[in-house]
Amino acid sequence: MKRNCHEASLMLSEALDRDLSAEERVALDRHLKVCPACQNCERQFVWIREAVAVLRDGFPDWKLA
C-alpha cells in the first residue's frame, strides 16, 4: 500500500518511539523516496529531538534569553 503524507508523518513520529514493523518500514521508505516534503519532516522531527537534548545537557553553555 502506498502511504500518503499524513500516514507517513504519523509513522515518522512513531518511529521515534517504537520499532516499526518490517511492513511499516518498507511502506514508509517507499514514500520517503519520492516525497521531499516528508524527507524534510523526518529531518525536522530528529532535529527537534536533538535540540531538546541540548536544552537538557547543554546548559549553562547556551546563554538563552
Add this chain to the structure above:
Amino acid sequence: MSLRPRERRHDPTSTFEADVTSHRSGLLRIARLQLRDDDLAEDVVQETLIAALRSRTSFTGGSTLKTWLVGILKHKIIDALRRLAREPVPVSSLDDELRTDDLNALFDEHGIWRAKPQSWEDPFDSAVQVDFLRVLEECVENLPANTARVFLMRELVGLDTQEICAVVSISSNHLAVLLYRARMSLRRCLDLHWHHAAGETR
C-alpha cells in the same frame, strides 16, 4: 601551619558545594520546562541539590558534574510527575488534545500536505543554534499542557513510552497521538518563528 590539615579537609567540600550550587539555574530551567510550575520546580531543584550534597561520595568524576546532577534531577522530576498524576486532570483538556481534526486539516483529502515542510538550514550550525533553541523553548511552552508534559517526559527526561503510559495513566495509542501532536506543532512553530523569520532578515 596548624590550620593546614583543617583546610585540606574542608576545602574540597566547600568547593564541591559551590560547584554543585553553580548549576542551580540550569537545573531550574529544565525543571520549569517540564513541570510548568515555578514553585514545584524550585522544590524539585532544592531536593536535587540536597541529594547531591548528601551523596557526594557517589560522584566519582566518571561523568561531568553537570551530567551527574541532571541524572539526579531526572529522578526527582519523575517523582514529582507521579505525584502530579495523582491529582485529577481536567478531562476536557485531555479530550481536546486527543482530537485530531486540526492535525487532519494539515493535509488535503488525499493525505497530501497543504503546506509542505520546507527545507531548513542546519539548526546546529553555530551561527543559528542559540536562536533555534530559544525559539524551540518558546514553542514548547506554548504546547497544550498534557501534550507538553508527555513530550518532555519522552524527550527531556528520556522515559520510554511504557513508563510514560504508567505514570500518566493513558493508553499507548493516546500517547502516540499526543507525541505526534507535539512534534507536528513544534515543527510548524519553528517553521513559522525560526525558519521564516530567519529568511526575512537575510
